[in-house]
Amino acid sequence: MVKPQKSAASELETIERIRRRVALPQTGGLVLGIGDDCAIFRPRGAPEDLLFTTDMLIEGVHFRRETHGAGDVGWKALARGLSDIAAMGGEPRFCLLSLAVAPWVETSWLDGFYGGLLRLAGRTRTPLMGGDLARAEKAMCDIVVCGAVPRGTALRRDGARAGDAIYVSGALGGSALGLSTGGGRAWRRHLRPQPRLALGRFLRARLRATAAMDLSDGLSLDLHRLCLASGLSAEIGAPPRFPGATREQALHGGEDYELLFTAPARARVPRDFEGVPLTRIGAMRPGPPGAVELEGAPLAPLGYDHFRATVE
Amino acid sequence: MVKPQKSAASELETIERIRRRVALPQTGGLVLGIGDDCAIFRPRGAPEDLLFTTDMLIEGVHFRRETHGAGDVGWKALARGLSDIAAMGGEPRFCLLSLAVAPWVETSWLDGFYGGLLRLAGRTRTPLMGGDLARAEKAMCDIVVCGAVPRGTALRRDGARAGDAIYVSGALGGSALGLSTGGGRAWRRHLRPQPRLALGRFLRARLRATAAMDLSDGLSLDLHRLCLASGLSAEIGAPPRFPGATREQALHGGEDYELLFTAPARARVPRDFEGVPLTRIGAMRPGPPGAVELEGAPLAPLGYDHFRATVE
Numbered sequence: 001m002v003k004p005q006k007s008a009a010s011e012l013e014t015i016e017r018i019r020r021r022v023a024l025p026q027t028g029g030l031v032l033g034i035g036d037d038c039a040i041f042r043p044r045g046a047p048e049d050l051l052f053t054t055d056m057l058i059e060g061v062h063f064r065r066e067t068h069g070a071g072d073v074g075w076k077a078l079a080r081g082l083s084d085i086a087a088m089g090g091e092p093r094f095c096l097l098s099l100a101v102a103p104w105v106e107t108s109w110l111d112g113f114y115g116g117l118l119r120l121a122g123r124t125r126t127p128l129m130g131g132d133l134a135r136a137e138k139a140m141c142d143i144v145v146c147g148a149v150p151r152g153t154a155l156r157r158d159g160a161r162a163g164d165a166i167y168v169s170g171a172l173g174g175s176a177l178g179l180s181t182g183g184g185r186a187w188r189r190h191l192r193p194q195p196r197l198a199l200g201r202f203l204r205a206r207l208r209a210t211a212a213m214d215l216s217d218g219l220s221l222d223l224h225r226l227c228l229a230s231g232l233s234a235e236i237g238a239p240p241r242f243p244g245a246t247r248e249q250a251l252h253g254g255e256d257y258e259l260l261f262t263a264p265a266r267a268r269v270p271r272d273f274e275g276v277p278l279t280r281i282g283a284m285r286p287g288p289p290g291a292v293e294l295e296g297a298p299l300a301p302l303g304y305d306h307f308r309a310t311v312e
Numbered sequence: 313m314v315k316p317q318k319s320a321a322s323e324l325e326t327i328e329r330i331r332r333r334v335a336l337p338q339t340g341g342l343v344l345g346i347g348d349d350c351a352i353f354r355p356r357g358a359p360e361d362l363l364f365t366t367d368m369l370i371e372g373v374h375f376r377r378e379t380h381g382a383g384d385v386g387w388k389a390l391a392r393g394l395s396d397i398a399a400m401g402g403e404p405r406f407c408l409l410s411l412a413v414a415p416w417v418e419t420s421w422l423d424g425f426y427g428g429l430l431r432l433a434g435r436t437r438t439p440l441m442g443g444d445l446a447r448a449e450k451a452m453c454d455i456v457v458c459g460a461v462p463r464g465t466a467l468r469r470d471g472a473r474a475g476d477a478i479y480v481s482g483a484l485g486g487s488a489l490g491l492s493t494g495g496g497r498a499w500r501r502h503l504r505p506q507p508r509l510a511l512g513r514f515l516r517a518r519l520r521a522t523a524a525m526d527l528s529d530g531l532s533l534d535l536h537r538l539c540l541a542s543g544l545s546a547e548i549g550a551p552p553r554f555p556g557a558t559r560e561q562a563l564h565g566g567e568d569y570e571l572l573f574t575a576p577a578r579a580r581v582p583r584d585f586e587g588v589p590l591t592r593i594g595a596m597r598p599g600p601p602g603a604v605e606l607e608g609a610p611l612a613p614l615g616y617d618h619f620r621a622t623v624e
Contacts, residue, residue, distance in 0.1 A: 014422070014445060018426060018440075021426060021430060022430065022439065022440050028405065028406075028437075028439075029405065030406060030439055030441060032441075033439070033440070033441045033442060034440070034441065034442050034443070035442075036442075038442070039406070039408065039441035039442035041405070041406060041441070041458070043355040043358040043360060043362065043460075044358055044359060044360055044460075045357060045358050045359050045360075046355040046356055046357050046358040047356060047357050048355065048356055048357075050355065050362075052408055052441070052442065052456075052458075053442070054408050054409075054410045054442070054443050054444045054454070054456060055410075055444050056410050056412060056444050056446045056454070058412060058446055058448045060448075060449065061446060061447060061448055062446075093340065093341065093353070094340075094342060094351070094353060096351065096364060096366050096456070097366075098366045098367075098368050098454045100368060100370060100452070110326070114330060114333060118333060118334065125340075127334065127340070127342055127345070128330075128334050128345070128346070129342060129344075129345045129346065129351035129353070129364070130345060130346050130347075130348075130350070130351035130364065130365070130366070131346070131366050132366045132367050132368050132454070133326060134368045134370055134373060134374075135373060136370045136372075136373055136450070136452065137372065137449070137450060138448070138449060138450070140412070140448065140452065142366070142368070142410045142444070142454040144364075144366060144408070144456050146353070146364075148355075148356075
């Protein structure tokens, strides 16, 4: 909601610059570093890999105090992290919360915030184990979620192969529609996204998807990222739309928190999983890494870039 | 640096309210939750416990762009987290960084910030594995550090026993002095605190300290917290002072990042460890939990409360 400004570096470019500076040692249990939904850590002697993700939620950027209830903010903070765990097929283990409290925050807001967060934490068995508290001019929080998968089985962005079919769960554009209308089903979807944890585990353990990620910044940008990570191109048709959402909202709108995944073309992918539709939208192709075509024409990665709007 | 305001709840009270709402399950590897320097997680089948801590650093609250260099901010962000790992006797495994970038932040600042952070990360073998990027009106970051200890051996705040001697490492008040003078050795100490990782491991593995925590918010408040956690009182004399620091700065000044620990009265505690003095300042006593006496008079917990200054 902060207005985009001129930018010297996009989020992708900035992350790439950081990644180049960080030489991840090949020892010490560090399986996967910067650049996927979660980092992967392998504890010594353990049969499981641990997944870690951090996500910020900032007043005036990700939420407004006038329109987003305290409980919605708490729910969404955790939902964003859980969605990253879902994207790798993980099971949540615990979360940590850093919370900066603004002068306008009252005890009732804090109660509502923790109420929303702990409600989702209870439903998904993600106990809050700790964190940090501070004061600041604007309210903001950073959630850390730890999840687990059997050793070596995490779904990653870089596993897609040429010829794999591309799927999305659910219908896209609902969150963007809700943000523009401020009411109805779409608004509720914007406020209370449902992390696809059971679907993620199904994709990992049963379907053996080749790659997956969550749709947090819009299909066009997120599919571009998956293609870049896998070193491939993609050809897709129009994705399923949330009722009332425009084609643009479905293609570029962020915060749907559905899953984007690939599977071998012959894999038997059900039409839905626990009531959530699974729709084949295209296929991975050899070609320039990151290039996406929609109905034969290049699709620009116009989704939400958290960073392009900031750095001058 | 934000001026204290009227408060309805202190940080301790707020954390206690949150903790009461969070029922930590006794299963799933959750060894220790809210209320210590780190949370403790025991991965399935692993011989090590993992420690997790999160720490925010916020423009205008913890640092000023006019006085704190980008490299100092990056260094300090990680040092704060590493100090919590040190307090439990842990060895760092990795870190994650969430960074919110303000409109004034330029690429050169980002380079300096990561330079400071990665320098300390390299020295302490704490690879940066991931994180989040966002934009905000003020710059802020949240560091997550994961450390490890052999199963069941983490130093905690709640292990002190009546009769144990109380020690501090180093000299106190240097950071507060530096903040007031803005120059010299004390200022450098404020800017570039040294997490006592080797000392923490020594306290855990060799000395078998009964309790430990890091001095981040001032001796008076931190010792009060250790006493509360252990259900005891404490009697102390004046602590060792950083050259030039006042008695008040040594007692109540925050951000020294030295270690406060307890050990049986007969334990052979060396006078220094790798050049850092270890000074006996008093003893744990039965009595009202949390009460601290300095030279026979009650010592109020006046250290830095991150939260008292915020909630109206």
